Amino acid sequence: MQQERPFDLLNRVISQQVLIRLKNNLNIRGKVTSFDAHMNIVLDNAEELDANGELKAKLGTILLRGGNIIFVSPV
């Protein structure tokens, strides 16, 4: 059986909600619609959350640049 790889997780969460922690103290939640090898990710219904997880802004669809990501977490 082929060993699991980290990006397999991104494949599994296509069309699912994830929480993404970014370097600039930003937290963004949304539904994954696509990603690429640089961890660039497109989210639908994206929402910016504050440090307590409260809604800060509705962002709609966003293309998030992978270099800003600390971690991605299915919710």
Place this chain on the structure above:
Amino acid sequence: MQQERPFDLLNRVISQQVLIRLKNNLNIRGKVTSFDAHMNIVLDNAEELDANGELKAKLGTILLRGGNIIFVSPV
């Protein structure tokens, strides 16, 4: 059917308004006229917005360097 890729979103927003969040607490809105594989983007009628989304400066046409981008969002 070929799987969607993040840069397909940029293709779809050619000639459309986007909001771009940058690393340096900068927010810029404008009409996309072109982009490349480094996420360098040319915007027409670009406007710099403050943290509340208010107009801060009119910039005209700008070539924005992709490395500064956190996310791009069609508005």
Place this chain on the structure above:
Amino acid sequence: MQQERPFDLLNRVISQQVLIRLKNNLNIRGKVTSFDAHMNIVLDNAEELDANGELKAKLGTILLRGGNIIFVSPV
């Protein structure tokens, strides 16, 4: 005998608990399920710890981007 290489350590800790120190004063503990050549790591049952090692947030499964890592330590 082939000389040991740093990533051999990651191979040995698959399915084991590790503590990961990140650049942004973040400490994360969890069970390694996969990793790749960029030190991107997937953790199950991930927990964010504060500077004193106390539980700060339960994160569930996370894909952690390798570029943020200072060190990984089996616990």
Place this chain on the structure above:
Amino acid sequence: MQQERPFDLLNRVISQQVLIRLKNNLNIRGKVTSFDAHMNIVLDNAEELDANGELKAKLGTILLRGGNIIFVSPV
């Protein structure tokens, strides 16, 4: 018709005045004489401006390293 690319803008502004926003809260205005694929740019009659767009220093000819650029804007 070949699709427009971001660097085409730099081609069009050779010998023209541009305003360049840099990462280090620097704003520089000058006439473009050359550029390369790294967005390194040579400006003639370059001027450093303060945050209000006022002249801060005359710099003459400068070779500006592309990695510092946020955006380039024809004025």
Place this chain on the structure above:
Amino acid sequence: MQQERPFDLLNRVISQQVLIRLKNNLNIRGKVTSFDAHMNIVLDNAEELDANGELKAKLGTILLRGGNIIFVSPV
């Protein structure tokens, strides 16, 4: 005679104690067990030291990511 290269020093300190100064005001001491071309280093019996060289935390075995290193010094 082939000229000495910097990584020859790492070869010579396999199984020896080193002090490593990191970018984030971190100092770590430990026994080198392996390293690679990115200066990723595995240390056994690693210890985090404070600015005065006093023991701050025992870390056990760690995989240290090379990009964080300022210098490595045999002790």
Place this chain on the structure above:
Amino acid sequence: MQQERPFDLLNRVISQQVLIRLKNNLNIRGKVTSFDAHMNIVLDNAEELDANGELKAKLGTILLRGGNIIFVSPV
């Protein structure tokens, strides 16, 4: 006629005085003796200047790492 390129400027200022603005609020003046494709530059009679352009330290010959450079300006 071949189009001018930014590094042609460096060729023209070999043996000439330049002022170099660096990322870390450093300003260095000196005579260019060599450079390479990474914009690493060797200066003779280098001088560190303060923000007002006053002499802060005489540095003699220095090898300056290109990644720190914001701009190079012939004086």
Place this chain on the structure above:
Amino acid sequence: MQQERPFDLLNRVISQQVLIRLKNNLNIRGKVTSFDAHMNIVLDNAEELDANGELKAKLGTILLRGGNIIFVSPV
């Protein structure tokens, strides 16, 4: 005659004392024993100096990672 290149300076200072200014307000002096194409440098009898050039710590032999260097200066 082949044009001088910046790294020729490093060749010339093998076994000589240099002063190295680093990004993190660090100044280190020592005798160069080897270097590589990434400007990684091994110094013998290395000393950390404070901002006034006074001795702050004796470091012995160190492998200094090139990415931290602002400039190298023969003393």
